[in-house]
Amino acid sequence: MSEEISIHRQGRLNKLNTLxxxxxxxxxxxxxxxxxxxxxxxxxxDLPNGEHTEDRVVIAGRAxxxxxxxxxxxxxxxxxxxxxxxxxxxxxxxxxKILKCLDLGDMIGIHGFIRRTPRGELSVxxxxxxxxxxxxxxxxxxxxxxxxxxxRYRQRYVDFIINDEARKVFLTRCQIIAAIREFFSAHxxxxxxTPILHPxxxxxxxKPFVTHYNALDSDFYLRVAPELYLKKLxxxxxxxxxxxxxxxxxxxxxxxxxxxFTALEAYMAYGDYNDMAEIIxxxxxxxxxxxxxxxxxxxxxxxxxxxxxxxxxxxIDLIKxxxxxxxxxxxxxxxxxxxxxxxxVDASDCPCWGKVVTEVFDEKVEHTLIxxxxxxxxxxxxxxxxxxxxxxxxxxxxxDTYMAGLEICCAYSELSNPLEQRERFMExxxxxxxxxxxxxxxxxxxxxxxxxxxxxxxxMGMGMDRLVKILTNSATLRDVIxxxxxxxxx
Numbered sequence: 001m002s003e004e005i006s007i008h009r010q011g012r013l014n015k016l017n018t019l020x021x022x023x024x025x026x027x028x029x030x031x032x033x034x035x036x037x038x039x040x041x042x043x044x045x046d047l048p049n050g051e052h053t054e055d056r057v058v059i060a061g062r063a064x065x066x067x068x069x070x071x072x073x074x075x076x077x078x079x080x081x082x083x084x085x086x087x088x089x090x091x092x093x094x095x096x097k098i099l100k101c102l103d104l105g106d107m108i109g110i111h112g113f114i115r116r117t118p119r120g121e122l123s124v125x126x127x128x129x130x131x132x133x134x135x136x137x138x139x140x141x142x143x144x145x146x147x148x149x150x151x152r153y154r155q156r157y158v159d160f161i162i163n164d165e166a167r168k169v170f171l172t173r174c175q176i177i178a179a180i181r182e183f184f185s186a187h188x189x190x191x192x193x194t195p196i197l198h199p200x201x202x203x204x205x206x207k208p209f210v211t212h213y214n215a216l217d218s219d220f221y222l223r224v225a226p227e228l229y230l231k232k233l234x235x236x237x238x239x240x241x242x243x244x245x246x247x248x249x250x251x252x253x254x255x256x257x258x259x260x261f262t263a264l265e266a267y268m269a270y271g272d273y274n275d276m277a278e279i280i281x282x283x284x285x286x287x288x289x290x291x292x293x294x295x296x297x298x299x300x301x302x303x304x305x306x307x308x309x310x311x312x313x314x315x316i317d318l319i320k321x322x323x324x325x326x327x328x329x330x331x332x333x334x335x336x337x338x339x340x341x342x343x344x345v346d347a348s349d350c351p352c353w354g355k356v357v358t359e360v361f362d363e364k365v366e367h368t369l370i371x372x373x374x375x376x377x378x379x380x381x382x383x384x385x386x387x388x389x390x391x392x393x394x395x396x397x398x399x400d401t402y403m404a405g406l407e408i409c410c411a412y413s414e415l416s417n418p419l420e421q422r423e424r425f426m427e428x429x430x431x432x433x434x435x436x437x438x439x440x441x442x443x444x445x446x447x448x449x450x451x452x453x454x455x456x457x458x459x460m461g462m463g464m465d466r467l468v469k470i471l472t473n474s475a476t477l478r479d480v481i482x483x484x485x486x487x488x489x490x
Contacts, residue, residue: 008138031130191241272397273458373403406470
């Protein structure tokens, strides 16, 4: 702690002591506001300058600016800001003493009436003034705030206090998730909850976090996806289900990845991946209309239009259009590697044809997909939970949805044949034995569920953080996560 900060803190501690010596508790058990700043600004927007009302209100918030020895205070609550007018004519002696102990950043509670100053500032004229949480640490300087990005993410509580843009993004995120819930409820989906601790890692190809459950003396995995449990609910006869929750993947951190992230997964009985493609287009359009009131977004200089159903183009065709190579002509992994090499992609470590295809797509095509698009028909050997494509056995009915160069969603015609699913799992087991630590494990419990009959079903998984990042035009996932994962500060 710097000497300057120590001085500021000591000054605040001295004021705290003064309050306590007065018999005043600046950390009360309860305070009950009955109004918010934004609502007051709207309700009294037509109040003439210099006029006041007899309307009494109780408000609470943080003192963001203090002028004229506390006569004027800018109070900020969760909705916005309003001025507080503290005049000795309206406050008793005890309140004036409390006011003298006010510091910038203190939480305050005000009882008063509504007036508009002669200069036009809507104000609450205080008749009772309370400090309801004494701040012992000073806020960052008003105009520069927290300039160090690492400090911003580590002290998000401060960042949200002083950075209105960061606060707006967080509130928008909440609105997006609420809109998603509204959409699925309107389409007769049940919101459900499934376990986060999994005895077997499955539902996605990823590196898991492993923990030890002492009571059972067993290792468990933080879920990489809720997919298999949600499919069990479909088997149970719940025809439409969705879940919004945390997934965990033991992978790197960058502007598009965080090891702990929020995902949406939804499953619908009796449909296929074409049906889900339409639902996803409708969902994004609904969110855009509901939260932003528009269907077009400018992102990094590009206009993204979500007003129409997203086009569907196969991964193979997109690679052909971008790179001029047709991977369906490659009959072996060796031939596929040579094709990749011809366009400057080193796929020598890829163990199968499908891995080569996706490697080239990731390097050469993905970043070009700015407008919304469903990338259809993935290689069979990289998607073990999707149905084999009805017209090409090398592919599966699996698509990924892209916007602004980012994958935001994947969806399948879900594999429902338990015998074929077992074969796919065994292929994953073999890949895992050969060193692929992202390959899925054999889940006998899930196979047993499928043995009881799994109707034709389509499902999807969407990264909430990525969707919010795109729609708010944020630079990094850290900007849309309240408390992003950070390296422990030494």
